[in-house]
Amino acid sequence: MFNWWRKRSRKKLLQTPFPKKWRQILQERVAHYPFLTAAEQSHLEELIQIFIAEKNFEGCGGLEITDEIRVVIAAEASLLVLCLPPFQYTGLTSVLVYPTTVALPQKRTGVFSQGLSIVPDRQAILGQAMLRGPVILVWDAVVRDARHPERGHNVVYHEFAHILDMRDGSADGTPELRSTRLFKEWVEICSKEYFRLQKSVAEGQKTLLDAYGAVHEAEFFAVATELFFDRPRQMRSQLPKLYEVLSAYYLQDTAARKDLATGA
Ligand SMILES: [Zn+2]
DSSP: OOHHHHHHHHHHHTTSOOOHHHHHHHHHHOTTGGGSOHHHHHHHHHHHHHHHHHSEEEEOTTOOOOHHHHHHHHHHHHHHTTTSOSOTTTTOOEEEEESSOBOOOSOOOOSSSTTOBOOOTTTTBSEEEBTTSOEEEEHHHHHHHHHOGGGTOOHHHHHHHHHHHGGGSOOSSOOOOSOHHHHHHHHHHHHHHHHHHHHHHHTTOOOSSOGGGGSOHHHHHHHHHHHHHHSHHHHHHHSHHHHHHHHHHHTOOHHHHHHHHHTO
16 A cells, blocks of 8 residues: 555645634534543544545535535544544545435345445435445434434444444454454454344343344444444443443543543
8 A cells, every 4th residue: 555655645734734614613513522632632633634635525416515514524434543543444435425315226235245335224324334435424314413422323433333344354343453352352242242232122122222233243333333432421331341342442432531521
C-alpha cells in the first residue's frame, strides 16, 4: 500500500485548521462528542478531515450532500477507530447516502458466498456495508439515531463495525484482534452472549442488545458496537464481559468516559 504517500498528503491536509462550522455540527449532532477529552476531540477532528478528504460521498435518490452529512457520518465512523491503528478504512472508497429508507435491488449475496456483502440491514434498508464496496446509509435514519443515543441504535456505528469486521476478508463478527489471549476471550464471551441473545429472542424476552443481533454473528458484533458507543453504562452493568472485550478491541472505555464527563 502507498501508505508513505498517504501519510504525506494527510500531514499536509492537517495543516488546514478544522472549520468552526464543522465543530458546531459536532457539538449539535454527534452525541458522543461532548464526552471526549480535549485531546480526543482534536484527534477525532483530524480523523474527520482525513475521512472527508479521502472518501467519496455520493448523494443518491436526489439527496444533495451537505457539510452536515459529511461531518456527522465521518465523525461517527471515525469515533470507532479513534484509538485503533491508522488506515482501518483504507479499502473503503465511497459512502452512498439516500434521503430516506430505500429498497435495494434484490441482489442478495450470502454472507459467505464470495465474501462480498452482508445481509442488508433490517429489510427496509437503513444501511449496508460491502467488502471492497461502498457503505450505503439512509440520512433520515442517521439523523434520528444521532438525536436519540438513548435508544441504542446507530446505523453509522453499525455499518462501520461491519467494515472493521470485514477487514480480514470475512463478515464473521470477529474483527482483527491484537492478541491470541483477546481472541480466545472474544470467542468465548461473544459466543456465549450470542447464543444467550438468540435464546432470549426466541422466548420473546426483552433484551438490551437489539434482537437483530441474533440473526448472525456479524450482526451481533454490529449491534453490540451500537450499544457500546450509545449506551455504554447500561452495557457495562448488564453485559460486563461483553463490554470488556469490546473495550479491549476498540481501546476505549466509553462508559468511564461518560462517568467522567457527567461527574458520576
Ligand atoms: Zn448489519
